[in-house]
Amino acid sequence: DVKVTQSSRYLVKRTGEKVFLECVQDMDHENMFWYRQDPGLGLRLIYFSYDVKMKEKGDIPEGYSVSREKKERFSLILESASTNQTSMYLCASSSRPPGAYGYTFGSGTRLTVV
Amino acid sequence: GEDVEQSLFLSVREGDSSVINCTYTDSSSTYLYWYKQEPGAGLQLLTYIFSNMDMKQDQRLTVLLNKKDKHLSLRIADTQTGDSAIYFCAERLDSNYQLIWGAGTKLIIKP
Numbered sequence: 001d002v003k004v005t006q007s008s009r010y011l012v013k014r015t016g017e018k019v020f021l022e023c024v025q026d027m028d029h030e031n032m033f034w035y036r037q038d039p040g041l042g043l044r045l046i047y048f049s050y051d052v053k054m055k056e057k058g059d060i061p062e063g064y065s066v067s068r069e070k071k072e073r074f075s076l077i078l079e080s081a082s083t084n085q086t087s088m089y090l091c092a093s094s095s096r097p098p099g100a101y102g103y104t105f106g107s108g109t110r111l112t113v114v
Numbered sequence: 115g116e117d118v119e120q121s122l123f124l125s126v127r128e129g130d131s132s133v134i135n136c137t138y139t140d141s142s143s144t145y146l147y148w149y150k151q152e153p154g155a156g157l158q159l160l161t162y163i164f165s166n167m168d169m170k171q172d173q174r175l176t177v178l179l180n181k182k183d184k185h186l187s188l189r190i191a192d193t194q195t196g197d198s199a200i201y202f203c204a205e206r207l208d209s210n211y212q213l214i215w216g217a218g219t220k221l222i223i224k225p
Contacts (some may be wrong), residue, residue, distance in 0.1 A: 004156075040122070043202070059135035090156055097211035100164075102147045103158035103205065 002022035003027075003055065006091050019078040021109050023091030030096040032074035034058075034066065037088040049074055050096065081113045101110050120203050120216040127224045132190040134219045136203030141184060148177065148188045151200045151218070160188070160201075165194040190221075198223050 005111065007022035010072055034046040035058075045058030047066040055066050063085060067075045074093075088110050092103040118138045126132045138146065144165050149157040163170045163177045163186070170177045176189040190197055203216040 013184070033166060040217070043215045048212075092157075096167050099145065100162050102145070102149075102162060103157075104212055105142065105149075105158070107156045108154070110154075 004091055004093050004104050004106040006109050008090075009107060011109060011111045013078075013081050013111065015082060015113055017078075017081045017113075018112070019113075020078040021078075021091075021111070023074045023076070023093075023106055024072050025045050025074075025093040025104070026072065027093060027095075027104065028071070029093035029104075030071075031094045031098070032068065033092040033094075034064075034074065034076045035090045035092065037058070037090055037108075043085050043090065046076065049053055049064045078111075081111075083113050085111065087111060118203055118205055118214050118216040120201075120219045122217060123220050123222065125222040125224060126193050128195060129194060130193055132193045132197065132221055133190075134188045134190075134201050134221065136186040136188075136216055138184050138186065138203070138214070139207040140205055140207050140209075140214070141181065142208045143185075144208055145206040146179065146186050146205045147206070147213070148175075148186075149202040149204065151202065153199075157202060193221075193223060195223050197221060 004025045033048040035043045035081050049068045065077045090108050091106040094103045120136045147162045148160045151157045174191040178187045186187045200218040202218045204213045
């Protein structure tokens, strides 16, 4: 069963901490994405990557960075966590271009910054 | 810019049909998708429709595509409590192959 795995379901971090969210896919997909989801705002794209060591800013990249050192792994980094980054974070992957299977999502990480 | 719109909520009685609507903007989109998100979980692909189709049926799910009006709908027959979820519509832009998402429709089932 193909999957996208996010390392944590729930995280609680303190303001100012550096936070790493990890995502691993086993489908040999070229594309990987990080979204945040907030009530009433839908999915907002933070960063995406079309290849190893390659990254592109999405709609809301401020306060975040990413790393893709290996094809299967895409990490989201909150350089200095703030309370307004409390959210559900979703990782996804797809083939290039995405076809009938669209994007495959992980189960999400609910991050609370206190 | 590109935009996908859907109503935020839909309430139906158990056993009735649910129809979730979506409008999109890119007439050249090759694929359109419906995803389901259960509480506390990630998004799961329910079905897709290719742009040269008008309708696609899969068990209790029927997808209708009106390309002229750029309108997509998802009908769930005999709605059950397990269908309670948020349903997202998405279109694939053929310019850059990114998926553009609607805000999601929360389906509420009344007993």
